[in-house]
Amino acid sequence: MPTNLGAPLGSGLGDLFDLTGGVGALSGSYVAPKAVWLPAMKAKGLEISGTFTRQVGSISMELVLTNKALQVMSDFAIQFNRNSFGLAPAAPLQVHAPLAPNQSVEISLPLNTVGSVMKMDPLNNLQVAVKNNIDVFYFSTLYPLHILFVEDGKMERQMFLATWKDIPNENEAQFQIKDCSLNADAISVKLQGSNVFTIAKRNVEGQDMLYQSLKLTNGIWVLAELRIQPSNPSFTDLEVRTL
Template sequence: MGAVDLLGGGLDSLLGGDIGGSPAMGVGLGGAPVGMAAGLGGAPAVGGGLGDLFDLGGGVGMATGAYVPPKAVWLPAMKAKGLEISGTFARRGGAIHMDVSLNNKAMSVMTDFAIQFNKNSFGLAPAAPLQVLTPLSPNQTVEVSLPLSTNGPVMKMEPLNNLQVAVKNNIDVFYFSCQYPISMLFVEDGRMDRQLFLATWKDIPSDSEAQFQIKDCHLSADAVCNKLQGSNVFTVARRTADAQELLYLSVKLTNGIWVLTELRVQSANPNHTMSVRCRAPEVSQYVCQSFELILRN
């Protein structure tokens, strides 16, 4: 399907003026609009035509829960003198958690646990010590939920969502890498105003737009909205065109980067086209990966 700018053309007139010719409007890394185009921020609420075209109705119900990946083995026992570490990431109550299982497959008791992260793309860092309150006996497993902050040192990783971790106990220090879904970084105040969305979409150069296919997704447009909203992907607007639902979605990351998405959902076709515009285009593919994981689980 060709990359048709469905937000362009006719919508300009509905907003009263050509947004494309307005002064450039950006969103700073802190999330605040920068140099907003005249007549957008202070314009009265647009009713009538735009409200009908950008219909937020459609019977969208309560959002489902946030996506949590299944636990994976991050550190096999054979590489850590009998300590096996499995884990996943979850976003609960507006905070990121690393949920880990520590399994002692050695013959001796393990104590004095501690954890440290290397610099990473989004500044993830432990917000508290690794709390293993009792010695870990042979063949014992303990579950720990480690709260994370995003105030740590930042260094761009490859891949972008890679996390390098060191875990210490009374036996040795062990190292492993794991990857977190970018959806853990989707914040709760990521719903962008409709007019700001429209202006920002047009202000981001079209040549930085990335297109992806989400395949084998047998969900209605309403179900897609519900599932995504559970993980802080917000439906700014939606409309129907050519037997497909066009969903306009906004996401804000913990570092203030906005990601704008158009998702085309066809009831007769389980393959959906996703167009992404973002001022940090390297984020786009990871956002698409998160959308796929959320919608398939």
């Protein structure tokens, strides 16, 4: 990870730590609403919207393809450029029938992390090429980093304590989360749904402190401290340290 850690929340963690709601607010992995990634006006009538999910260790790109042209679309294929975590399609883009004008189709495209790696700016930038019988079209999107949080990211307590102290200051970043209406236990449950695990909890001078760990698909660990003020839920402090 870069020594400048000013980007974690802006690189997809912002949605995850939006502790006020979202799909799977109290259970399951957070799923952002679908967004338009490729407008029809830029792709000769093909509109693509989508989001990303992680369920039971499997990453997927959830797509909606819409034909807003006057001709039938067929022969679809998809390819990713090299990216920071090696995200790549794990199967071909399966559109089983030609897409007629004004027709939409929903597709769940499985992904893996064994593709070619190249550091992107920002880290979670993904460049995509989609082909059909009309042309090849390109778009880029930002994937939420929590789809890369693996299920065995709970660090052993003693290792967490030792590691937290050893991480240098340049690998630390602090953020403030506004309008958090959940208490410490509800926050812990919600984040565990996205493989952010609570290692310890304590109360210091009226503040609830949650110490948490997560591990990315490439083996990098991230440790976090959440400071929650029960009397003032408008502000929750987050400190992140990256190994």
